[in-house]
Amino acid sequence: MLRSGGLLSDPRLSSLAPVLRRALIGIVLSSAVLNVLLLAGSIYMMLVYDFVLPGRSLPTLFGLLMMVIAAYVFQGMLDALRGHVLVHLASNVDAALELKAHDLAVTLARLNPARDSGQPVRDVDQVRQFLGGNGPTALVDLPWVFFFVGILFLLHPWLGATVLAGAIVLIALTVATEWISNSATAQLVRLNRDRQQAIETSQRHAETLYAMGMEGQMGTRWRAANGAYRQAQVRLGGKSSVLVTSGRIFRIFLQSVVLTVGALLVLSGKASGGVIFASSILSARALAPIELAIANWRGFVGARQSWQRLGDVMAFGGEARAVQPLPPPRSTMSVEALTLVPPGASEPTVRHVSFVAYAGEAIAIMGASGAGKSTLLRGIAGTLPPLAGEVRLDGATMTQWPRDLLGREIGFLPQNVELLPGTVAQNIARFDPAASVDTIIAAAQQAGVDEMIQQLPDGYNTDVGTDGRRLSGGQRQRIALARALHGDPFLILLDEPNANLDPVGEAALVEAVAAATARGAVVIVVAHRPSILAAIDHVLLMKEGRAVAYGPKRINLSQVSMDAQSA
Structure with a gap:
């Protein structure tokens, strides 16, 4: 069904391979029994026509009826069990993938x-929907076509020759469906991504669009993206429908041909005479998996592409690394x-920056707009992987810590x-969920936001809404500082925290920075407004992506002043 290489070869998903293997074995075995049981109807028809009717034997008829009923009941139970296994x-x-x-x-x-x-979340949905539907049973039943033809x-x-010829025609239709669906389905995924991005962009900037009268322009962009998706969907659906209907x-025509040959x-x-009815049932059963495969081929192609994309994007995300637990950083x-190099940029915006900060120091990164200050802060936080160089805590690179443990030792306030x-x-x-009320209140008090929070409608239990939009910009920033x-x-x-x-x-921000350095933290602040400098020990001056000066505040502030005057 889905190739076991690639995605399942990732050690992080090693537990998924045996689950798939056991399920596949169970489905194959149950399908084998089911397909053998499907002979019951044909055998019953032949025996009734060739033996019961000529001999006028009611006991034989009822005996055969009981046996075929038992076969059908067992077949139904096994089919339900197979569906249960697939679900x-x-x-x-x-x-395993969520x-x-x-x-x-x-x-x-x-x-x-x-x-x-x-896309990864939608790909997992696509794989789940395929595995829980009729697609896998159609694929597993395909080899049994040759059993019934035999x-x-x-x-x-x-x-046999008549049905085999018909099977070849239907297989050709399946190949045609694969050829048409493969590229068309991939195109449909891309167009669906574009239309979702268009509507999400409009939703994210709803206030700006309304205030500046831009809703019509963005609506036109959405309409174009949605129209392209709709047209591609109609084209794919039309072609697939023609093949499925054909x-x-x-298959209906072929059954008539089989009856004629019989x-x-x-x-x-x-x-x-019984061969006429038996051959009709057997031919229908022989061709049903092919027809079902054609009907579900679009879902199979989509699931296969989703599986491949998950494997590709997992490789993009890198392999999991075993890391040794290290003591929390406390020194440098x-x-x-x-x-x-920020995403989307072709050239580095931060180049060969080096400096050392010690416990209890507060550093301000300063410079003109576009100097690389925020990018440098993102690199220090680890959210932006370096093109070259590294960031170390107590001499160890950040990759030597598990990210969830390292994250507890980093407080990050982004620009947005x-x-x-x-x-x-x-x-x-x-x-x-393990955080205590005391630590939450302590963080709020350090940020000087405890009193403000208590004035909210539900205090600390106030729902902030999507992206914190129920709060003002200043409230969001102060709560993010507490975080x-x-x-x-x-x-x-802290990226422009004021x-x-x-x-x-x-x-309150100045007091929070002073309190953090007093307990031995390293605080790095990207600053434009001078008020934060009261709590700063050193200044790193950035210019065109490079660190042009680093040292005590009193020295570098004069350098900043001279640069401003020369500009």
Whole structure:
């Protein structure tokens, strides 16, 4: 069904391979028994016509009826069991891939924003829907076509040859369906991605579009993307429908041909009358898997492409590395010849930056717009993989820690603050269910936001809404600062933390930075407004992606002033 290489070869999904293998063995065995049981109807028809009717034997008729009823009941139970196995297989595959799909979606959004980051989740949905439907049974039953054709050859070579010729025609239709569906399905996925991105962009910028009268222009873009998807869907659906209908009509026609051949054999004395009915049933059964495969081929192609994409994107995300547990960093943070290329850029925007920060120090990264300050902060946080160089904590590279453990030692306040859907308390606690109320309140107090939170309608239980939109920009920024401070992380990275703050918020920010350095944290701040400099020890001056000066605040502030005057 789906190739076991690629995706299943990843060690992170090693537990999925035996599950698929056991399920496949069970499905193949049950299909074998089911297909043998399907002979019961043909045998019953032949015996009734050739023996019961000439002999007028009611006991024989009722005996045969009981046996065929038992065969049908067992067949129904086995078929239901096979469907149950497939549904559970689909569920197990989804459960094995769900977290990985989420991680891949997040990784793609971080490393390649231009790519459709939601595709891995939709690919898992596509695989699950295929495995839980009729597609797998059609594929497993396909080899049994030759079994039933062989039985027809035993009844008479002409019957077998007729059905074999029909099977070849239907297989040709299947190949044509594959040829048409493969590229068309891939194109449909791309167009669906474009239309989803178009509507998501409009939703994300709804206020701006309304305020500036841009809804019509964006609606035109959405209409074009949706129209292209709709036309591609109609084209693919039309072609697939023609092939599916052709296959169904041809199979009905072929049954009539088989009846005709059987009648000719009976008239010529080369077969008994029961052969006519038996051959009709057997031919229908021989061709049914091919027709079912044609009907489900589009789903199979989609699932296969989804499986391949998951394998490709997992390779893009890198292999899981075994890491040794290290003690939490407590001493230094060093940047060594760090070079960074943001997603979508062709050239580095940060080049060969090096500096060392010690516990208890606060550093401001300053420079003109476009100097690479925010990109450097993202590189230090580990959200942007380096092109060259590395970031070390206590001498160890960041890749030597498990990311979930390292994340507890990093507080990150990005330039564009967005809270996650949930309560204020959940956001401050980073959605850690083990976080205590005391640590949440302590982080809020360090950020100077405790009093503001208590004035919200439900206090710490206030729902912030999607991206925190129920709060003002200043409220979001101060709550995000509390999130960065939660758990007393060693490395605190703040990107323009005072951009949306009033004087009260700025004073609280300065106090929070001073308190963090007093307990031994390293604080790095990207700053434009001078108020934050009261808590700063050193200044790193950036210019055109390079660090042109690094040292005590009093020295570098004069350098910043001279650069501003020369500009």
